[in-house]
Amino acid sequence: xxxxxxxxxxxxxxxxxxxxxxxxxxxxxxxxxxxxxxxxxxxxxxxxxxxxxxxxxxxxxxxxxxxxxxxxxxxxxxxxxxxxxxxxxxxxxxxxxxxxxxxxxxxxxxxxxxxxxxxxxxxxxxxxxxxxxxxxxxxxxxxxxxxxxxxxxxxxxxxxxxxxxxxxxxxxxxxxxxxxxxxxxxxxxxxxxxxxxxxxxxxxxxxxxxxxxxxxxxxxxxxxxxxxxxxxxxxxxxxxxxxxxxxxxxxxxxxxxxxxxxxxxxxxxxxxxxxxxxxxxxxxxxxxxxxxxxxxxxxxxxxxxxxxxxxxxxxxxxxxxxxxxxxxxxxxxxxxxxxxxxxxxxxxxxxxxxxxxxxxxxxxxxxxxxxxxxxxxxxxxxxxxxxxxxxxxxxxxxxxxxxxxxxxxxxxxxxxxxxxxxxxxxxx
Ligand code: PGA
Ligand code: ZN
Numbered sequence: 001x002x003x004x005x006x007x008x009x010x011x012x013x014x015x016x017x018x019x020x021x022x023x024x025x026x027x028x029x030x031x032x033x034x035x036x037x038x039x040x041x042x043x044x045x046x047x048x049x050x051x052x053x054x055x056x057x058x059x060x061x062x063x064x065x066x067x068x069x070x071x072x073x074x075x076x077x078x079x080x081x082x083x084x085x086x087x088x089x090x091x092x093x094x095x096x097x098x099x100x101x102x103x104x105x106x107x108x109x110x111x112x113x114x115x116x117x118x119x120x121x122x123x124x125x126x127x128x129x130x131x132x133x134x135x136x137x138x139x140x141x142x143x144x145x146x147x148x149x150x151x152x153x154x155x156x157x158x159x160x161x162x163x164x165x166x167x168x169x170x171x172x173x174x175x176x177x178x179x180x181x182x183x184x185x186x187x188x189x190x191x192x193x194x195x196x197x198x199x200x201x202x203x204x205x206x207x208x209x210x211x212x213x214x215x216x217x218x219x220x221x222x223x224x225x226x227x228x229x230x231x232x233x234x235x236x237x238x239x240x241x242x243x244x245x246x247x248x249x250x251x252x253x254x255x256x257x258x259x260x261x262x263x264x265x266x267x268x269x270x271x272x273x274x275x276x277x278x279x280x281x282x283x284x285x286x287x288x289x290x291x292x293x294x295x296x297x298x299x300x301x302x303x304x305x306x307x308x309x310x311x312x313x314x315x316x317x318x319x320x321x322x323x324x325x326x327x328x329x330x331x332x333x334x335x336x337x338x339x340x341x342x343x344x345x346x347x348x349x350x351x352x353x354x355x356x357x358x359x360x361x362x363x364x365x366x367x368x369x370x371x372x373x374x375x376x377x378x379x380x381x382x383x384x385x386x387x388x389x390x391x392x393x394x395x396x397x398x399x400x401x402x403x404x405x406x407x408x409x410x411x412x413x414x415x416x417x418x419x420x421x422x423x424x425x426x427x428x
Contacts, residue, residue, distance in 0.1 A: 042327030049099025126395025178224020227408030
């Protein structure tokens with residue numbers, strides 16, 4: 001693909017804060033991509049470049065200047081080649097020079113462009129890339145007895161191929177109630193989620209009905225940053241009780257939370273509803289909640305720099321529920337490999353903007369699969385209308401997708417894209 005133009009601009013995200021959108025054009029075709037922005041960001045994430053006034057003017061200038069100079073007028077054979085060049089051009093370990101937001105806007109646009117050029121849906125192009133070019137939905141080769149000399153090579157290859165992602169529909173991790181920094185700490189934990197299993201179209205029917213039902217029960221309450229309800233309760237258990245009622249009523253559902261515990265950690269303890277908890281006390285609380293309620297997963301149960309506490313909880317609860325790393329692992333392949341050695345978690349949240357390129361986000365997925373863990377693809381609390389994360393989730397065969405609540409159109413668009421993918425898959 002010969003790149004004719006690359007141009008970026010500022011657009012507002014769902015919180016009205018500026019973010020980066022880029023358009024890449026070649027011949028008669030052009031594609032656009034925009035990047036989301038987090039609020040409860042992990043300190044080990046790639047660097048989001050913002051100016052002192054909160055704008056992304058320098059990030060935009062870096063796309064229109066250095067990145068465009070490096071790409072425009074050149075021919076590329078893959079999106080990966082473009083990502084490699086962007087990583088080299090930035091030259092830092094955390095994308096602090098050009099900005100992860102600047103780089104990711106171009107990286108997503110490049111991925112979209114190569115899908116368009118190949119004439120395949122975006123999710124399929126991502127599936128092929130994540131599967132190391134071995135093709136979409138290619139099953140593990142049958143174990144026909146290989147010639148003795150090749151036996152060990154075949155065994156290694158089988159092990160590798162089993163650990164690669166295969167495209168499939170993700171479970172919905174749909175945000176019903178917002179707390180933490182996404183709702184001025186009206187609730188202590190950041191996200192109260194209903195996990196809905198099954199085909200996207202069936203899961204969405206349940207989602208709409210259950211979301212409306214909770215709305216009726218809560219009455220008039222504000223919405224949080226991620227399009228879930230933001231009610232206030234007196235006790236820690238009340239949101240769990242409400243979700244447990246929905247689980248009773250709707251089949252194929254369970255409860256997930258994102259504790260986002262880095263945000264709860266002050267003065268050497270976790271602060272919840274005016275009470276201080278040590279890591280051990282918080283562990284005891286999680287165990288009690290898991291006993292009492294149908295809990296599927298807990299994300300970031302402890303602060304980002306408390307890996308030992310993660311490992312302890314995973315040893316205690318990891319056979320029953322998913323313990324998901326977000327701020328802990330920040331979509332960074334090296335951090336995920338470290339976490340695997342220490343068995344800190346058993347699932348990883350994958351957010352492309354935590355690492356800054358699609359290439360590295362896919363490497364993070366591959367590192368997660370190699371550990372035998374699950375991936376949950378995720379949006380950010382500040383979103384745009386870009387639905388890339390839906391194609392990404394499907395393409396990497398994510399176990400789940402977090403795309404927010406139904407109270408905000410930018411979140412609903414991700415689910416609508418998943419519904420469209422469900423139909424595209426049937427015609428492939
Ligand atoms: P963030 O929240 O986008 O504000 O980081 C999402 C999450 O913590 O999963
Ligand atoms: Zn999180």
